[in-house]
Amino acid sequence: MKTFLAGLTAATIALAGAATAQDTPFASQIKARQGIMEYRALQLGVLGGMAKGEVEYNAEAAQKAADNLMATVTLDASMLWPKGSDNSANPATAALPKIWEEGSDIGEKAKALGEAATAMKAAAGTGLDGLKSAMGPVGGACGGCHKAFRLSTN
Amino acid sequence: MKTFLAGLTAATIALAGAATAQDTPFASQIKARQGIMEYRALQLGVLGGMAKGEVEYNAEAAQKAADNLMATVTLDASMLWPKGSDNSANPATAALPKIWEEGSDIGEKAKALGEAATAMKAAAGTGLDGLKSAMGPVGGACGGCHKAFRLSTN
Numbered sequence: 001m002k003t004f005l006a007g008l009t010a011a012t013i014a015l016a017g018a019a020t021a022q023d024t025p026f027a028s029q030i031k032a033r034q035g036i037m038e039y040r041a042l043q044l045g046v047l048g049g050m051a052k053g054e055v056e057y058n059a060e061a062a063q064k065a066a067d068n069l070m071a072t073v074t075l076d077a078s079m080l081w082p083k084g085s086d087n088s089a090n091p092a093t094a095a096l097p098k099i100w101e102e103g104s105d106i107g108e109k110a111k112a113l114g115e116a117a118t119a120m121k122a123a124a125g126t127g128l129d130g131l132k133s134a135m136g137p138v139g140g141a142c143g144g145c146h147k148a149f150r151l152s153t154n
Numbered sequence: 155m156k157t158f159l160a161g162l163t164a165a166t167i168a169l170a171g172a173a174t175a176q177d178t179p180f181a182s183q184i185k186a187r188q189g190i191m192e193y194r195a196l197q198l199g200v201l202g203g204m205a206k207g208e209v210e211y212n213a214e215a216a217q218k219a220a221d222n223l224m225a226t227v228t229l230d231a232s233m234l235w236p237k238g239s240d241n242s243a244n245p246a247t248a249a250l251p252k253i254w255e256e257g258s259d260i261g262e263k264a265k266a267l268g269e270a271a272t273a274m275k276a277a278a279g280t281g282l283d284g285l286k287s288a289m290g291p292v293g294g295a296c297g298g299c300h301k302a303f304r305l306s307t308n
Contacts, residue, residue: 032196035189042186042233068230075229076222079196 026085030093033080036072043069044138047124051135063125066117069138073117087151094151106149113141180239184247187234190226197223198292201278205289217279223292224275227268241305248305260303267295 046065049055086097099106116137123130200219203209240251253260270291277284 028192028196028199031192032189035186035192038182038185038189039229039234042182045182046233064230064232068233071225071229075193075225076218078218079200079222080193 025089057128059125066121066124070117070121109145116141179243211282213279220275220278224271227271263299270295
């Protein structure tokens with residue numbers, strides 16, 4: 001029991017930041033999903049840098065980034081997007097309410113990302129041409145969802 | 155080629171936030187690793203809530219949270235902690251330089267988290283007692299690393 005309580009205390013300390021963030025609606029879910037996006041951005045930076053010729057192609061690094069991107073696509077997201085966690089509830093998110101509206105094609109958008117990431121995983125380590133070919137659909141899937149469902153900052 | 159360029163443009167738009175964040179040293183790596191921590195915090199919130207009796211035990215939800223925690227432990231972190239990405243380089247992180255110093259036991263800390271998450275994954279869905287027993291080592295692993303390697307905010 002002592003160990004359990006000590007563990008809980010440590011977990012409480014570890015979660016102190018998250019608890020503070022709870023002050024605004026859906027703060028922890030928003031932070032978590034934005035966090036996964038940040039991890040993806042790091043991987044896309046590696047792949048995009050090679051695709052644009054800014055960084056020399058390296059099969060191992062490209063494959064790792066593609067594997068990591070895929071890992072985030074298969075990561076369970078069921079807790080990240082509760083209904084109502086849009087930018088009208090909390091300005092910390094740019095997610096538009098229409099994500100959750102009837103007739104929303106958010107599922108199709110997610111599927112497109114899954115397919116593009118799968119193709120990237122298959123292609124990234126095979127050569128620069130393969131990586132470039134797979135980059136279009138990945139970028140398209142990212143942008144397709146962001147353009148449709150993210151508050152424009154323009 | 156047109157598709158490729160359109161994809162890159164979309165990816166560039168998607169990465170606009172990340173690009174801005176690049177203005178400070180290691181900003182994208184710091185954001186990505188903090189993001190993974192936020193995702194973990196959400197899962198730990200579910201498990202901790204049940205362990206503390208604040209939320210009724212639910213085997214399915216507990217198992218999902220434990221699986222998700224485990225998924226972040228196995229997620230590749232090799233790009234997240236480049237040497238020098240400590241709080242002396244960028245105040246956005248609380249990571250202390252001693253993480254990277256010779257003799258650092260950061261590897262042992264990571265191993266402890268892996269073991270604790272594995273035990274939680276095995277126990278979380280079996281009942282509240284199992285979850286509680288597994289919570290101590292998980293909290294201990296979180297706190298052990300944070301206490302040793304994170305700038306104290308006290």
